[in-house]
Amino acid sequence: MTENKPTHTREEKRTAQKIDFKKMNGWKIAFLVLLAFILGTGVFLGTRIFSNREPDYHQSTKVTEKQGQEVTTISMNKSQLNALIDYYLTDFQKDSSVKYQFALENEAMLSGETKVLNFPVHFYLYFDPFVMENGNIQLQAKSMSIGTLGLPIEEVMKLVKRGYDFPKWIEVKPKDKSITLRLDQFQLPTGLFVKAKKINLIDDEIQVGLYLPERKD
Template sequence: MNKWKVGFFLLAGLVAAGISAVIVLVSSSNESVPFPEMNALNMTDNVLTVNATKENLEGIANTYIRKAMKGEPIPVTMKVDDEVLLFSEMTMFSLTFPVIMHFDPFVHDDGNLILKLSKMEIGKLNILPSAILKVLKDSVKLPTWMSVRPKEEEIFINLSEIPVSGNLQVRAKTFNLAEDEIILEIIIPNE
């Protein structure tokens, strides 16, 4: 057998092994991440209600994401329109693909946000959303207040853990993007 045939089969085997490794990595265990517990509201605490617009929320969210991800190689940006969009990128085999994730936001019982994945765009690729969320969870160091839950196809945003000055806490009361009605509560502990 000549050396070119051996080289070809060796290269084909390496490519097949690489693709198999990526498939195994992406499709491995999708264990569910539990919701973090929020501190209970003390009845003597003061609550400041804030009405925000989509633009306000987008600016604030991107500021906190940038601060929390300083120095990370993969950018994550949020856009708030009639849905919440997360923009990022994925590199596979030296090719970079734009990733756009579309989420429908819901207010959890404890005042935190759940971003339920509704649609995903990765160039022209058709990949399971739970697999992409698993790759996002495993490869991007997201802020501690963002929990990726691949099995549920959602991202949990623990508003109470966002570092606001002092010991203030934030929670969502209303999150209606269609009506541009976003009501947040700032909890000021009564010390």
């Protein structure tokens, strides 16, 4: 007498497959939920880091057209101007723990260190300088280097603006990707003031006019 082995009907097999399918789908759903949480957290942190904590209500200072008599035109090369810039920034940043550098080569370069996701990252911002009609200087950002990170120039300039102290006569405008040197707000101790006249970095020609202010009666 042979013993009958239990046999599985087609219906039982289908039920078993459905159970395994549900288990597999359960793991997939759990994995996707975890992945979505990680990505969502990263996007949230990135948004918080690259957005202003407070609305920027700062308005550009009204341009002051200084009146005066031109005393002389000062001509210099990049090396001479870089020495003046280095001397000024060293004195201006002497009490600051976070420092930046600015120099002129074939283009203007601003460099320093900032933090991205709490990690220190060295950056280089490159600008084309232009003399404005009022004698101020505008630096228009054209490229940058910040390690292997592909961040937009505007976002890097926001980090720079928040992280560094600049003289009051320097305006950093991330939206315009520019920095304006407000020479109309810069005055020498003697009361003399300057206006930019020419900047040609390729031919190494830089000229500024030195002015004697008008006397007020």
